[in-house]
């Protein structure tokens with residue numbers, strides 16, 4: 001049994017119950033924080049079973065680290081891998097380093113810490129929410145034939161949010177013109193000597209309108225001992241709409257739209273990826289791609305909303321802002337959404353004041369990250385002309 005958080009809490013009296021739509025990181029951060037406030041929280045998650053984390057890596061940022069240690073009783077250093085340097089490759093495979101200490105964590109390690117913290121009776125998987133409707137003094141959450149009455153609803157159903165429009169008239173994400181191919185390799189499966197090239201380093205290669213990154217992340221169950229970690233790489237490659245469709249259509253011809261899960265890449269697309277790696281990448285990075293059994297891919301999207309609350313329904317995580325992965329801030333933003341709401345509910349004198357302050361703060365940060373991400377994509381030459389023009393044409397709301 002872990003110790004409870006030492007934070008003193010004074011629950012806002014109007015919020016005794018909350019319903020969370022979506023049980024990924026964004027929903028879980030909110031659920032755990034609200035439970036800390038003494039709120040009776042229920043999470044409904046559409047997918048059944050434990051999600052496949054795809055082993056994907058996440059840069060450990062301050063709000064996530066604070067959340068894990070303060071609300072989950074987990075020492076983030078125990079489930080993350082340190083890097084001491086940034087390493088920059090040139091095309092001929094040579095590299096130079098600069099000192100930069102950071103920690104890398106995996107999606108799965110964060111997810112497991114949050115799920116462990118939340119009473120399992122509060123989490124209902126395989127239960128899609130079909131409607132989130134306001135009523136005086138609260139919200140009705142519709143799940144199957146049941147209607148659950150809650151005082152506050154958190155909509156955390158991700159970038160493809162079905163319920164975003166209930167709160168914001170805008171915010172549907174737009175394709176930015178490039179994809180992230182990704183891969184993870186168990187450290188023990190790396191070819192001789194390659195582990196030492198990437199160990200303790202956050203590696204970068206900026207090519208012509210392309211960028212490649214690599215860092216180590218924890219292995220299964222947050223394992224961080226040498227030999228049990230994984231190399232995690234991300235390769236940003238431009239693709240027009242037809243190219244995106246090709247990449248995300250799997251080996252059986254099924255179209256997946258904006259992402260391709262591991263294990264499904266079509267042989268022709270995989271062959272092209274390997275060819276491209278041989279032509280474009282410095283040797284150590286090429287070897288990573290060649291030794292990856294199941295590369296997967298995600299479309300890079302831009303999305304932002306002009307509001308994050310309507311009556312007692314709040315948008316959080318990627319349902320509100322989808323920011324570029326170059327910012328390394330999506331999980332961080334979702335954690336900060338929850339911490340800010342926790343603090344506002346705890347400290348401000350009324351529910352209206354708390355929600356107003358929360359929304360103001362989160363819109364400002366979401367917009368800043370959105371613009372920062374588009375700017376980084378532009379600097380790397382990755383933005384499609386239409387995505388750059390559309391992003392530039394959008395004045396700050």
Ligand SMILES: Cc1cc2nc3c(=O)[nH]c(=O)nc-3n(C[C@H](O)[C@H](O)[C@H](O)COP(=O)(O)OP(=O)(O)OC[C@H]3O[C@@H](n4cnc5c(N)ncnc54)[C@H](O)[C@@H]3O)c2cc1C
Nearest residue numbers: 022024025026046056057058128129157158317318330331
């Ligand atoms: C493979 C991968 C790699 C990533 N890498 C990074 C990274 O390196 N750095 C980083 O900062 N971020 C990364 N992210 C993004 C980061 O995980 C998210 O930004 C963060 O988790 C917040 O997401 P979210 O919970 O808002 O949305 P999501 O993770 O998209 O979750 C939305 C959830 O809502 C559920 N849902 C949808 N509709 C309904 C419904 N009607 N009823 C109930 N449930 C519903 C979905 O099943 C899903 O579980 C990555 C994400 C993925 C998938």
